[in-house]
Amino acid sequence: MTVPVTVAILNDYEVVVRGVHAMLEPFDDRVEVVELTAGLPVRQDVDVVLYDTFSAPQVDSADFDRAVRHEGFGAVCVYSWDTDPRLVDVALSKGCRGYLDKGLEAADLVAAIERVAAGELVVSPSRSHVVPIGPQAGLTADEDPRDRRPQLVPGDWPGRPYGLSPREAEVLALITQGLTNVDIASRAFLSINSVKTYIRSAYRKVGVTRRSQAVRWGMQHGLAPDTMRETDPDVPQRAGA
Numbered sequence: 001m002t003v004p005v006t007v008a009i010l011n012d013y014e015v016v017v018r019g020v021h022a023m024l025e026p027f028d029d030r031v032e033v034v035e036l037t038a039g040l041p042v043r044q045d046v047d048v049v050l051y052d053t054f055s056a057p058q059v060d061s062a063d064f065d066r067a068v069r070h071e072g073f074g075a076v077c078v079y080s081w082d083t084d085p086r087l088v089d090v091a092l093s094k095g096c097r098g099y100l101d102k103g104l105e106a107a108d109l110v111a112a113i114e115r116v117a118a119g120e121l122v123v124s125p126s127r128s129h130v131v132p133i134g135p136q137a138g139l140t141a142d143e144d145p146r147d148r149r150p151q152l153v154p155g156d157w158p159g160r161p162y163g164l165s166p167r168e169a170e171v172l173a174l175i176t177q178g179l180t181n182v183d184i185a186s187r188a189f190l191s192i193n194s195v196k197t198y199i200r201s202a203y204r205k206v207g208v209t210r211r212s213q214a215v216r217w218g219m220q221h222g223l224a225p226d227t228m229r230e231t232d233p234d235v236p237q238r239a240g241a
Helices: 014-027 064-069 085-093 106-117 166-176 183-187 194-205 212-221
Strands: 004-011 031-038 050-051 074-078 097-100 228-231
Touching: 004 014, 004 074, 004 106, 014 031, 014 050, 014 074, 014 106, 064 228, 074 106, 085 097, 097 106, 106 228, 166 183, 166 194, 183 194, 194 212
Parallel strands: 004 031, 004 050, 050 074, 074 097
Antiparallel strands: 031 228
């Protein structure tokens, strides 16, 4: 019998890591999720750490480095809808062994994780080319074509029960954390105009008109980062953890 790949899922939101876990669960004979972590470092010995970038530090930040700093366990694999080649290059330069698109079907995600665990370098193709650039694309002069990419909806995210799309929820979560629009654009790898568009649509859906109201709504509806850890007791923890 083939031994399944052991995986830790890392993000700042419990609902996000549980959503990814739910995607992988039907394949538990191939991928065994042994730790779900929100807001804490991974503590167990695993083959692959799957880092979900929802509302989390991007790979080009020192906060990312601290989140995935590890000794004694396997490869770090970024799981993101931002597949811009610049971010991929940064992740690989920092030693990540995978950069996977959140639009992957569950079976394809499992296969990619297995390849990473086997020592391969696995990178999803960039989706930035799907939007044409230029006047024929119908873009305004200050609009970034990356922001017109399809909004794929795998897994789960905070705010989903209230009709928020993944990007609307991410922007509102970052507002709840106290970030400015400029900070959000940098963190979410969006243009400033797209940040403003997501803010307007999110505000409309949750019935607020001001930033202070949005922060209060986010705090009351699960958009503040979590601190949690759920581990498999049969998997050893790293020494000193």
